[in-house]
Amino acid sequence: MTNPFAGIRWIWKNGQLIDFEKATVHVLSHALHYGSGVFEGIRCYDTRQGSAVFRLREHIRRLENSAKVYRMPIAFTGEELIDACCETIRANDLPACYIRPIVFRGFGHTIGVNPLHNPVDIFIACWSWGKYLGEEAESGVDVCVSSWRRIAADSMPAVSKATGNYLNGQLIKIEAVTNGYAEGLALDARGFVSEGSGENVFMVQDGVLLTPPLAASVLQGITRDTVIKIARDLGIPVREEQIPRGQLYTCDELFMTGTAAEITPIRSVDRNPVGHGCPGEVTQRIMAEFRGIVSGEIADRYGWLHPVGAAVRQAAAVPER
Numbered sequence: 501m502t503n504p505f506a507g508i509r510w511i512w513k514n515g516q517l518i519d520f521e522k523a524t525v526h527v528l529s530h531a532l533h534y535g536s537g538v539f540e541g542i543r544c545y546d547t548r549q550g551s552a553v554f555r556l557r558e559h560i561r562r563l564e565n566s567a568k569v570y571r572m573p574i575a576f577t578g579e580e581l582i583d584a585c586c587e588t589i590r591a592n593d594l595p596a597c598y599i600r601p602i603v604f605r606g607f608g609h610t611i612g613v614n615p616l617h618n619p620v621d622i623f624i625a626c627w628s629w630g631k632y633l634g635e636e637a638e639s640g641v642d643v644c645v646s647s648w649r650r651i652a653a654d655s656m657p658a659v660s661k662a663t664g665n666y667l668n669g670q671l672i673k674i675e676a677v678t679n680g681y682a683e684g685l686a687l688d689a690r691g692f693v694s695e696g697s698g699e700n701v702f703m704v705q706d707g708v709l710l711t712p713p714l715a716a717s718v719l720q721g722i723t724r725d726t727v728i729k730i731a732r733d734l735g736i737p738v739r740e741e742q743i744p745r746g747q748l749y750t751c752d753e754l755f756m757t758g759t760a761a762e763i764t765p766i767r768s769v770d771r772n773p774v775g776h777g778c779p780g781e782v783t784q785r786i787m788a789e790f791r792g793i794v795s796g797e798i799a800d801r802y803g804w805l806h807p808v809g810a811a812v813r814q815a816a817a818v819p820e821r
């Protein structure tokens with residue numbers, strides 16, 4: 501496995517760029533013991549018009565909302581965090597990358613479940629991240645239905661992208677990969693289709709695009725929203741509705757969406773081929789439109805691309821080590 505962090509020199513911590521090696525936390529940090537962190541995953545694309553971050557504002561807004569649920573005050577405004585993401589990308593000289601802001605309860609000379617007395621730290625890292633679900637992902641991946649259910653909406657809110665939620669995600673992923681699948685699709689606590697360990701899911705049935713509603717314990721995915729908007733613009737009817745498991749085996753097309761996974765077609769579920777076992781027509785149309793927008797080849801009519809700015813660093817602006 502290649503090291504995604506090779507060549508990364510800077511990480512942003514509480515308002516300052518620091519050396520990659522120094523971006524460490526204390527073993528008694530609250531988040532390590534109790535999962536008290538919230539984070540984002542954002543992609544920066546090398547577009548024809550220069551490096552640009554995809555839907556940066558929406559990701560920062562979701563980060564703020566995730567933190568709000570757990571009453572973690574963030575000491576920076578949304579605008580400051582937007583600038584900080586761009587600054588981190590520029591400092592590391594990455595034309596295209598994945599950005600990971602993380603806000604968590606740190607070390608505060610106190611221990612115990614109650615997080616309210618622990619300080620809130622925020623770091624922003626970035627690195628190059630290729631195909632999330634394998635190099636062949638664009639031609640379709642094999643998934644299973646997980647034996648693990650997604651967390652019930654009244655146990656942990658899926659609307660908050662919290663680190664602790666990913667223990668459930670890890671069970672789904674471990675089961676899937678150890679059984680030879682690229683990903684697992686989990687059902688919600690009521691038995692309806694929910695999402696993958698790190699992706700939302702869509703299906704095409706008789707020309708209609710269907711995706712589980714937010715009430716099905718899904719993360720309010722930004723790629724999910726992107727796909728819904730693109731599909732509507734292409735004249736494809738879209739419905740958010742509860743999907744019973746059986747429909748996974750009979751639908752015409754199936755794909756997953758996520759910042760890391762982008763749009764990944766699914767070619768089989770529990771070894772049953774989806775459609776003809778290769779990406780279907782609707783999936784391909786949406787993928788082409790998405791690819792066009794993030795590469796800058798199709799006009800950014802939604803205002804989704806946030807320019808990173810020139811990667812020029814003057815002597816005075818060289819970050820402190």
Ligand code: PPE
Pocket residue numbers: 540541542669695696697698699700718719720721722723724757758759760761
């Ligand atoms: N559901 C879950 C559970 C999830 O983690 C993600 C993103 C999505 C849906 C899609 O959301 P969005 O990225 O806004 O379209 N998963 C992130 C983390 C992946 C990881 O392994 O880390 C991501 O894709 O960045």
